[in-house]
Amino acid sequence: MDNPPLSTPQAKKITAAYFSPTGTSKRIARAIAGAMAAALNMETADFPLTLPSDRKKPLPDFGGGGALVLALPVYAGRVPAIAEPIIKKLSGRGAPVVAAAVYGNRDYDDALLEMSDILSARGFQVAAAGAFIGEHSLSKKVGGGRPDAGDLKAAENFGKAAAEKIANNSFGNFEIKGKRPYRERPAAAPCAPxxxxxxxxxxxxxxxxxxxxxxxxxxxxxxxxxxxxxxxxxxxxxxxxxxxDEIYAKFKAFLEANCTARKEPELFY
Ligand SMILES: Cc1cc2nc3c(=O)[nH]c(=O)nc-3n(C[C@H](O)[C@H](O)[C@H](O)COP(=O)(O)O)c2cc1C
Ligand code: SF4
Ligand code: SF4
Missing domain, CATH: 3.30.70.20 (Alpha-Beta Plaits)
Known part of the structure; x- marks a missing residue:
């Protein structure tokens, strides 16, 4: 597939990009980007990647400055397969990026590390990376109502800390939880609501x-x-x-039996 064309440069903008079917990643992306923009005296720009039509739009061009916040949900401990091709087309050209993996209170496994690896390979400088909790797609009882006020405050503080790193041009090495090779994605089992x-x-x-x-x-x-x-x-x-279906019922029961103990955001920078 050809690369989509680049849009106007994102100079002086903090672009909040997200793939977010049920909206939790979007809320985290916006909270981080808003705090970064306030700290750096920049504007924010939304860049949804959720719908097929979104993923056909021209991609932001970071050559003129600005920074990216990318938030993705964790699917099976990984970057969602459907979002991977478009993320791999982003071009950082040295711009700073903040990565956020939003997971449903089970685990984020290798997803945040994978995001950071992809973004580095695409020419971004990873200023900070964070794992946040969102209500699980499959159950309102697992991470129900999250991100809540505390999560959004944590996302804002994280955005401020990332902005400080960007302002000081300090992109030191830091470890992100996760393993390489990444967890294998399970074979896609056909399903339909x-x-x-x-x-x-x-x-x-x-x-x-x-x-x-x-x-x-x-x-x-x-x-x-x-x-x-x-x-x-x-x-x-x-x-x-x-x-x-049976797979759904089993997985939902597993989550509700094992994954309701509250987890907190984990931040790396
Ligand atoms: C197919 C699928 C796989 C998922 N895998 C995980 C997982 O491995 N770990 C986890 O904690 N949550 C998992 N979740 C839950 C989502 O990561 C979580 O609900 C997230 O907040 C959804 O983001 P969104 O609101 O931006 O769509 C999964 C959800 C779906 C639909
Ligand atoms: S049909 Fe499937 S992919 Fe489409 S919104 Fe429903 S669960 Fe998501
Ligand atoms: S299932 Fe029917 S009522 Fe519900 S959103 Fe779809 S079209 Fe509308």
């Missing part, structure tokens, strides 16, 4: 599906490639979308 009889055919789910697999003609029709991201489940106004 179901739709109940209360569906009003509002098409919100089709508009918000990051994989573009929900039919706009009939929102009950799901084509191949569902990520199980739960954007459609959590975003349906009538609660009509749901998963009830």
């Amino acid at each position: 179901k739709t109940d009889e209360n569906c009003a055919e509002c098409m919100i789910c089709a508009q918000n599906c990051p994989a573009g697999v929900i039919s706009f003609e009939n929102p009950r029709e799901i084509s191949e490639g569902c990520l199980r991201c739960c954007a459609c489940v959590k975003g349906c106004p009538s609660g009509s979308k749901f998963f009830d």
